[in-house]
Amino acid sequence: MTTLTQRTHSHERDQDFSGVDRTAVLQALAAVLAPASLLAGQEDLKPYECDGLSAYRHLPLAVALPENEAQVVAVLQACHRLGVPVVPRGAGTGLSGGALPHPHGVVLSLAKMKHILRLDPAARTAVVQPGVRNLAISEAAAPHGLYYAPDPSSQIACTIGGNIAENSGGVHCLKYGLTVHNVLRVRGVTIDGAIVEFGNAALDAPGYDLLALMIGSEGLLAVVTEVTVKLVPKPEVARVIMASFDDITKAGAAVAEIIAAGIIPAGLEMMDKAATAAVEPFVKAGYDLSAAAILLAESDGTPEEVEEEIAAMRAVLEKSGATGIRVSTDDAERLRFWAGRKAAFPAVGSISPDYYCMDGTIPRKRLAEMLTAIAGMEKQYGLRCVNVFHAGDGNLHPLILYDANVPGELERTEAFGAEILARTVELGGTITGEHGVGYEKIGSMCVQFDSAALAAFHRVKAAFDPQGLLNPGKAVPTLHRCAEFGRMHVHHGALKHPELERF
Amino acid sequence: MIDTFKSQILAGTPLCIRGGGSKDFYGNAPHGEILATRGHAGIVAYEPTELFITARCGTPLVEIEAVLAEKEQCLAFEPPRFSAASTIGGVVAAGLSGPRRASAGALRDFVLGVKLLDGEARELTFGGQVIKNVAGYDVSRVIAGSLGTLGLILEVSLKVLPKPVADATLRFEMSQAVALDKLNRWAGQPLPIVASAWQDGVLTLRLAGARAAVEAAEKKLAGEKVGAGGTAPEGYFDELRDQRLPFFSDPAPLWRLSLPSVAPVLDLPGEMLIEWGGAQRWLRSSAAAGEIRAAAAKVGGSATAFRCDPALKEVVGAFAPLPEPLMNLHRRMKSAFDPRGILNPGRLYPEL
Missing domain, CATH: 3.30.70 (Alpha-Beta Plaits)
Known part of the structure; x- marks a missing residue:
């Protein structure tokens, strides 16, 4: 039997888990879970073979569905004892393969822990289990005039536990922040079964800010069992401006001008011509289909402040050369303006057999440069790309259209995507703004970080999980994997990881 | 300059990292040979429309605020300026935020990236200059408030915001x-x-x-x-x-209570000044540390011996003790970044 003491997390090489004893794992889990909380049959495992990134699939050994924290502890202790990988999973809506099962591992689904434990309107906090859906928190808070601010596009389905893992954002994060800015406390279990509280009910806690470290750690450090979120007052009104531009550079400059005017809009989004063409038949929002780009700029707050801010933004947009400006007059119209942006992914899904969603962030001022580069890549790879953009915070979502049934298209798509990400790093940005690295972008991490930083990440990982059992092979590449990745980025003329052999 | 820092770290003597020295009083008493950061100064990049500023550790806070003010921008977390010498490296290492914290966010919320030297003199870069970035663990925010015990901050990128109209x-x-x-x-x-x-x-x-x-x-x-x-x-x-109100010059020990904003009036002897909508309460009190810490813990918060006789901190510790599973992770984090324990030893907790 493999024992944990033989396993050590290393920054050099991924571990080989092929020796895991399936029978022993199932026996150990059956001892701590009710039969209905343990799935092991092929048919039952199938729904867990991938997350929102369906291009990559593996069947796990088993799926554990604990009903409470004590069972989470027991599952983790069993896997720890047997040296088995554990892949935590929320709703499985992630777009980077973070919840992709390990073929020799257990998927730990938090779906049964879905209760809102407390909602305190006076303190403006809610204490929830990890499987609670993002939108369910806002719905529960609504009678008190409060809501939970981060609103990822998948908020109907995605869970708060997954939001913690990914540090999820949304269209309003320029003004209201990401998950890390809206969570006070995370209670979690480390792989050895120890229960740890990160943060507390106050605004800060003594010691290192391990709460911030936990958020966005993609399930590699600990399993979340309880979360205290901040709730904020619902703005009285919101209005959105829709502005058309005949040139993408002008639209990009308008974004910078809005910020320069001292305005932080509640939302600031851009869609290119290909995107509006794709979504308009779907949502009939009345987008200007002749425009090279459309900007949506939202203001929220008291009626007085919204009026003031809309007027200020309108003036900036006019000065920046907008060819058309419309301001929502009521909430129905505001939601219609937004509908296309919110429905961009399904709309694109209806015009192409498959699409691949990228998630880089670049400095706003490099937008036009980036879009020009992407246009060049479309020709190079013979694939179309539709661009939607959280323009306010520089987060770009190019959607590459492909057909998985055409031999070679997925590989071309992956290469196209990797080149976009390499370009984001060159432009001073990052390979992931909000979807996480997961399995998908592990190679691109080698482009963004040098081996010293990667080794430091692995030391952080080992501080929490010395045996390297939580979500192995995700988020942070081993140096060996970076060498294998091969197409390494030459940054400022210096080859990264020169100390490693090439394959 | 960085080479000087590296050789000082590699020498292996315990070091006390020091910028303007305006927060020498904060945390547990500093020990070790001084590593002076003020020589490594200057604003590296400031882009008002990208909403960030990058500066070297020794850059005076007043210089940064003056540059931002020219563009009607600010550090919205309003870090305290205990003296004009205060440097940005010290500001980030201490992690303290000012009056606007409850509405605008804390210092850690504005940290976008850091470049640092760890306890083995390894030069490490985390985060970046863009607002949305989830590549790799968010080490930059852990560095904020770690009191120099994990690394010497060389450079930091902070999000900036427009000044309110x-x-x-x-x-x-x-x-x-x-x-x-x-x-x-x-x-x-x-x-x-x-x-x-x-x-x-x-x-x-x-x-x-x-x-x-x-x-x-x-x-x-x-x-x-x-x-x-x-x-x-x-x-x-x-x-x-900047703690220049008369309240802060009273000779009694100054405690900082970080509490849920809804915590009721605490039954503690001494004078109270309440900020952050109730979430930060300053207490001037000679009451026993145990009594103050128990009162804070009872309502779900913690108490820091902020400014007092070093002899008192020596006995009670500047910061509230951590539960063992959490302290265990702290020790392992410390050893991941500073295995020899030479950076600001004991400043945060005696065992770190």
Whole structure:
């Protein structure tokens, strides 16, 4: 039997888990879970073979569905004892393969822990289990005039536990922040079964800010069992401006001008011509289909402040050369303006057999440069790309259209995507703004970080999980994997990881 | 300069990292040979429309604030300026935030990236200059407030924000209990309250934001407006931020209580000044540390011995003790970054 003491997390090489004893794992889990909380049959495992990134699939050994924290502890202790990988999973809506099962591992689904434990309107906090859906928190808070601010596009389905893992954002994060800015406390279990509280009910806690470290750690450090979120007052009104531009550079400059005017809009989004063409038949929002780009700029707050801010933004947009400006007059119209942006992914899904969603962030001022580069890549790879953009915070979502049934298209798509990400790093940005690295972008991490930083990440990982059992092979590449990745980025003329052999 | 830092770290003697020295009093007593950071100074990049500034550790905070003010921008977390010598490296290492914290966010919320030397003199870069970035663990935010125990910050990138268009100050007479109740109620409404302070039966509010919003809120709150248009109101919150109010010069030990904003009036002897809508309470008190810490823990918060006789900190520790599973992770994090334990040893906790 493999024992944990033989396993050590290393920054050099991924571990080989092929020796895991399936029978022993199932026996150990059956001892701590009710039969209905343990799935092991092929048919039952199938729904867990991938997350929102369906291009990559593996069947796990088993799926554990604990009903409470004590069972989470027991599952983790069993896997720890047997040296088995554990892949935590929320709703499985992630777009980077973070919840992709390990073929020799257990998927730990938090779906049964879905209760809102407390909602305190006076303190403006809610204490929830990890499987609670993002939108369910806002719905529960609504009678008190409060809501939970981060609103990822998948908020109907995605869970708060997954939001913690990914540090999820949304269209309003320029003004209201990401998950890390809206969570006070995370209670979690480390792989050895120890229960740890990160943060507390106050605004800060003594010691290192391990709460911030936990958020966005993609399930590699600990399993979340309880979360205290901040709730904020619902703005009285919101209005959105829709502005058309005949040139993408002008639209990009308008974004910078809005910020320069001292305005932080509640939302600031851009869609290119290909995107509006794709979504308009779907949502009939009345987008200007002749425009090279459309900007949506939202203001929220008291009626007085919204009026003031809309007027200020309108003036900036006019000065920046907008060819058309419309301001929502009521909430129905505001939601219609937004509908296309919110429905961009399904709309694109209806015009192409498959699409691949990228998630880089670049400095706003490099937008036009980036879009020009992407246009060049479309020709190079013979694939179309539709661009939607959280323009306010520089987060770009190019959607590459492909057909998985055409031999070679997925590989071309992956290469196209990797080149976009390499370009984001060159432009001073990052390979992931909000979807996480997961399995998908592990190679691109080698482009963004040098081996010293990667080794430091692995030391952080080992501080929490010395045996390297939580979500192995995700988020942070081993140096060996970076060498294998091969197409390494030459940054400022210096080859990264020169100390490693090439394959 | 970086090479000098590296050789100082590699020498292996315990080091006390020091910028302007304005926060020598904070945390547990500094030990070790001084590593002076002030020579490594200068703003590396400032892009107002990208909302970030990057500066070397020794850059004076006042210099950064002056540069931002030219573009009508600011550090919205309002770090305290305990002296003009205060450096940005020290500001980030201490992780302290000022009056606007409850509404604008804390220092750690504004940290976008750091470059540092760890305890083995390895040069490490985390995060970046863009606002949305989830590649790799968020080590930059852990560095904020770690009191130099994980690494020497060489350079830091911070998110900046526009200064509010309009500002106003309101003052009310009310008891502590009423003030706490009102502050929590108001915080649940869309009002542009950005800072608050209660002391001696007087609650002072600072409103900021769009002009129309501030004016509407002033009417709604119907308080007694103080020093209309004059310098007095702004001066008050600056003095509060920099701890220049008379409250802070009292000789009794100064405790910082970080509590849920709804925590009731604490039954502790001494004088109280309440900020952050009830979530930060300063206590001047000679009560036993155990009594103060127990009272804070009972309501779900913690108490820091902020400014007092070093002899007291020596006995009770500057920061509230951590539960063992959490302290265990702290020890392992320390050893991941500073295995020889030479960077600011003991400044945060004796075992780190």
